[in-house]
Amino acid sequence: MNIQLNKSTLNKQSTINITGSKSESNRLLLLQALYPNIEIENLSNSDDSQVMSKALSSSSEIIDVHHAGTAMRFLTAYFATQAGREVVLTGSDRMKQRPIKILIDALKSLGAEISYLESEGFPPLKITGKKLTKNSVTLKANVSSQYISALLLIAPKLKHGLELTLDGKVTSIPYIKMTLSLLKQVGIETSFNGNVIKVNQQSSIKNQRLIIESDWSSASYYYSLVALSEVGTIVNLSSYKENSLQGDSVLADIYKMFGVETTYLNNSIILQKSETVNRQTLIELDLSNAPDIAQTIAVTCFALGLECKLTGLHTLKIKETDRLLALKIEIEKLGGEVSVSEDSLLLEASKAIKSQVAIDTYNDHRMAMAFAPLALKTSIGINDAEVVSKSYPSFWEDLKNIGFQIIPNDF
Numbered sequence: 001m002n003i004q005l006n007k008s009t010l011n012k013q014s015t016i017n018i019t020g021s022k023s024e025s026n027r028l029l030l031l032q033a034l035y036p037n038i039e040i041e042n043l044s045n046s047d048d049s050q051v052m053s054k055a056l057s058s059s060s061e062i063i064d065v066h067h068a069g070t071a072m073r074f075l076t077a078y079f080a081t082q083a084g085r086e087v088v089l090t091g092s093d094r095m096k097q098r099p100i101k102i103l104i105d106a107l108k109s110l111g112a113e114i115s116y117l118e119s120e121g122f123p124p125l126k127i128t129g130k131k132l133t134k135n136s137v138t139l140k141a142n143v144s145s146q147y148i149s150a151l152l153l154i155a156p157k158l159k160h161g162l163e164l165t166l167d168g169k170v171t172s173i174p175y176i177k178m179t180l181s182l183l184k185q186v187g188i189e190t191s192f193n194g195n196v197i198k199v200n201q202q203s204s205i206k207n208q209r210l211i212i213e214s215d216w217s218s219a220s221y222y223y224s225l226v227a228l229s230e231v232g233t234i235v236n237l238s239s240y241k242e243n244s245l246q247g248d249s250v251l252a253d254i255y256k257m258f259g260v261e262t263t264y265l266n267n268s269i270i271l272q273k274s275e276t277v278n279r280q281t282l283i284e285l286d287l288s289n290a291p292d293i294a295q296t297i298a299v300t301c302f303a304l305g306l307e308c309k310l311t312g313l314h315t316l317k318i319k320e321t322d323r324l325l326a327l328k329i330e331i332e333k334l335g336g337e338v339s340v341s342e343d344s345l346l347l348e349a350s351k352a353i354k355s356q357v358a359i360d361t362y363n364d365h366r367m368a369m370a371f372a373p374l375a376l377k378t379s380i381g382i383n384d385a386e387v388v389s390k391s392y393p394s395f396w397e398d399l400k401n402i403g404f405q406i407i408p409n410d411f
């Protein structure tokens with residue numbers, strides 16, 4: 001489905017309700033499979049969480065997680081510990097290019113039985129569940145934090161708990177802290193000192209109901225929309241809190257640079273465009289703790305004619321697509337100038353945005369959603385717009401409700 005977003009104006013004041021964080025949802029779904037007396041409220045309605053939930057309740061021998069990275073990594077660890085069960089864990093063509101060797105090596109050194117069915121180091125995997133008895137492992141920490149979270153989530157059910165030693169620079173740290181906080185919330189003892197994480201063994205926990213905060217990565221698109229709107233424009237988003245477990249909540253600070261003020265009120269955040277932005281400003285940000293908002297920020301800067309230098313982006317090449325390359329190609333189609341390295345993106349200040357350009361989305365939900373706010377500046381096409389369902393299925397409906405004109409695309 002290709003769509004056209006006609007040049008639109010955001011309603012002066014709007015309210016949007018976003019469902020739970022997909023990262024928190026997929027962690028809690030796994031913990032719920034291990035401890036069935038957990039109840040979850042405000043679960044994410046994303047495809048990735050649906051896939052996770054379905055996989056955990058399926059008795060099938062083949063489990064397909066499509067594009068869901070967290071599901072792939074978390075379920076690998078989970079099925080490795082399910083004695084008596086044998087599954088093939090597979091995913092989309094892109095998932096078969098997303099590396100998983102670091103996690104497999106760590107699980108194997110704990111005693112797991114896993115083999116590669118196509119390419120060494122990549123899904124699909126054949127996993128023969130076993131009772132894992134070893135309790136300490138070292139793994140490289142600069143490729144994806146999801147390998148670490150996967151091990152931490154199964155850790156309390158291992159015979160002697162787990163001691164993880166993180167080797168090298170640690171990437172996406174807030175996601176590791178999120179995993180540890182959720183373990184703590186359900187009553188499991190953990191510690192994180194220097195580069196060593198410990199999780200205690202725990203066979204049962206008390207009955208509990210956990211409410212998931214809404215998804216901050218999804219909120220990023222509203223930050224961008226407000227940043228591109230007239231002074232005075234307000235968007236109210238629920239349900240959010242000031243003490244978030246999600247690293248992407250750093251948006252509230254970052255978007256001050258783009259004239260967006262955030263107020264926390266009654267489980268909501270109120271985003272208000274409070275001032276125009278000085279075009280001379282160079283935006284410099286290290287996003288190694290918040291990789292999922294890099295695309296949003298790059299497009300916000302492009303739309304506001306700001307020069308920006310984003311660093312800490314070494315994980316972007318192995319996400320749903322090579323996000324650095326995709327950003328470069330699509331921003332340049334719109335008339336921008338971008339250079340990328342292995343871990344950074346440099347955008348020149350641009351003076352104009354080309355009209356009637358159709359953005360390719362590369363099976364990446366965040367490409368579609370990050371470019372959508374440009375419709376506040378000019379008409380734009382979004383190809384394969386349905387990709388948004390990976391994290392935010394009602395994105396286009398929600399945009400229509402706040403003033404966007406969206407029609408099938410013929411240009």
Ligand SMILES: O=C(O)C1=C[C@@H](OP(=O)(O)O)[C@@H](O)[C@H](O)C1
Pocket residue numbers: 022023024070143144145146149171172175291292315
């Ligand atoms: O643990 C998680 O929920 C996630 C961790 C991050 O991945 P990396 O650690 O691979 O950067 C992030 O990009 C992804 O969207 C979700």
Ligand SMILES: C=C(OP(=O)(O)O)C(=O)O
Pocket residue numbers: 067068069070071292319320366391
């Ligand atoms: C990278 C992402 O997800 P995953 O790695 O879980 O596929 C994302 O949602 O931006």
